[in-house]
Amino acid sequence: xxxxxxxxxxxxxxxxxxxxxxxxxxxxxxxxxxxxxxxxxxxxxxxxxxxxxxxxxxxxxxxxxxxxxxxxxxxxxxxxxxxxxxxxxxxxxxxxxxxxxxxxxxxxxxxxxxxxxxxxxxxxxxxxxxxxxxxxxxxxxxxxxxxxxxxxxxxxxxxxxxxxxxxxxxxxxxxxxxxxxxxxxxxxxxxxxxxxxxxxxxxxxxxxxxxxxxxxxxxxxxxxxxxxxxxxxxxxxxxxxxxxxxxxxxxxxxxxxxxxxxxxxxxxxxxxx
Numbered sequence: 001x002x003x004x005x006x007x008x009x010x011x012x013x014x015x016x017x018x019x020x021x022x023x024x025x026x027x028x029x030x031x032x033x034x035x036x037x038x039x040x041x042x043x044x045x046x047x048x049x050x051x052x053x054x055x056x057x058x059x060x061x062x063x064x065x066x067x068x069x070x071x072x073x074x075x076x077x078x079x080x081x082x083x084x085x086x087x088x089x090x091x092x093x094x095x096x097x098x099x100x101x102x103x104x105x106x107x108x109x110x111x112x113x114x115x116x117x118x119x120x121x122x123x124x125x126x127x128x129x130x131x132x133x134x135x136x137x138x139x140x141x142x143x144x145x146x147x148x149x150x151x152x153x154x155x156x157x158x159x160x161x162x163x164x165x166x167x168x169x170x171x172x173x174x175x176x177x178x179x180x181x182x183x184x185x186x187x188x189x190x191x192x193x194x195x196x197x198x199x200x201x202x203x204x205x206x207x208x209x210x211x212x213x214x215x216x217x218x219x220x221x222x223x224x225x226x227x228x229x230x231x232x233x234x235x236x237x238x239x240x241x242x243x244x245x246x247x248x249x250x251x252x253x254x255x256x257x258x259x260x261x262x263x264x265x266x267x268x269x270x271x272x273x
Contacts, residue, residue: 001063003208006218010225013071017078019247022169025085029171036086036173043082050075054128058135066219069140070226076124077147084117087173091115097179110159110180121148139219143226146200150230153193154237160187162237168244190238197231 001009024043028035053072057065083089093112101109111118125148128141158165161184170177204224211217236243 001067001214001218003217003221006067006221007225009067010070010222011229013074014226014229015246017074021078021082021085022247024082025171026169028086029173036171037088040079040083040086040088043079046075046082047079050077050079054132054140057137057140058132059137061136061213061215063215063218065137066139066215066222069137069219070143070222073128073140073143073147076128077144080117080120080124083120084114085171085174087171089116089120090174091117094176096176106180107159113177113180114155121151137215137219139223142223146223146227146230150197150227150233153189153196154230154234157187157190157193157234157237158182160184160189162187162190164237164240166236166244169247186238190234194231194234197227197234201227201231 024039025036028039050072053068053075057069057072059065060068080089091111091113092115093109095109097106097109125144128144132138132141158181161182163183163185165181165183167178167181201224204220204227207220208217208224211220233243235241
């Protein structure tokens with residue numbers, strides 16, 4: 001496997017897995033009550049395969065081992081995101097934000113909408129570190145860590161405010177989250193977020209150059225690609241890029257057309273995967 005093949009693999013898996021999860025969530029959303037839980041339970045093999053793949057990849061320093069570790073981390077992450085988007089694992093607060101809520105209370109209420117999901121992500125990350133930190137192959141751990149910290153950064157940026165918020169694929173079970181989003185030209189965290197992700201991408205590139213085995217080269221290439229994609233997802237929050245078109249064609253056409261993207265100029269009335 002070459003560096004370019006690994007990069008294309010990461011890009012394809014990111015795009016395809018996101019589309020499949022969105023398709024499953026959209027289908028459950030249309031079926032109504034109870035469908036979200038059934039969809040999450042049907043997705044459990046993805047979690048089991050991810051955990052099994054992560055375990056067997058730990059002693060494997062080959063190219064195959066790096067790929068298995070990467071895909072396994074994505075499988076674990078994907079199931080947790082599926083459980084969140086279907087409304088099965090979210091948080092105790094399922095209510096919209098009341099008008100004129102003080103900022104400190106807004107943060108507490110926003111945390112309540114995601115609390116169980118965030119605690120599951122933290123627990124999973126800790127478990128992966130405890131299980132595999134001393135193992136030869138830790139690319140699965142790093143993959144999950146990149147996804148975790150990039151997601152935390154994205155959620156905080158959505159909380160503080162960004163110019164462009166895309167809610168096209170937000171299911172009914174999470175519709176209350178839109179009241180916690182904020183439209184702003186910029187926030188203080190965004191430059192820090194993109195700088196950190198840019199630095200991380202550069203660090204992975206340096207590790208590719210310093211790698212001594214093919215397995216390390218492919219592993220760090222996959223990490224570079226997924227971190228660069230996380231960086232792109234951050235820039236999409238502030239640039240007029242129609243990213244929703246990447247997955248819209250995979251989903252059934254909606255019967256009723258509504259405006260899903262909230263640009264800066266439409267602030268009347270009031271992102272995070």
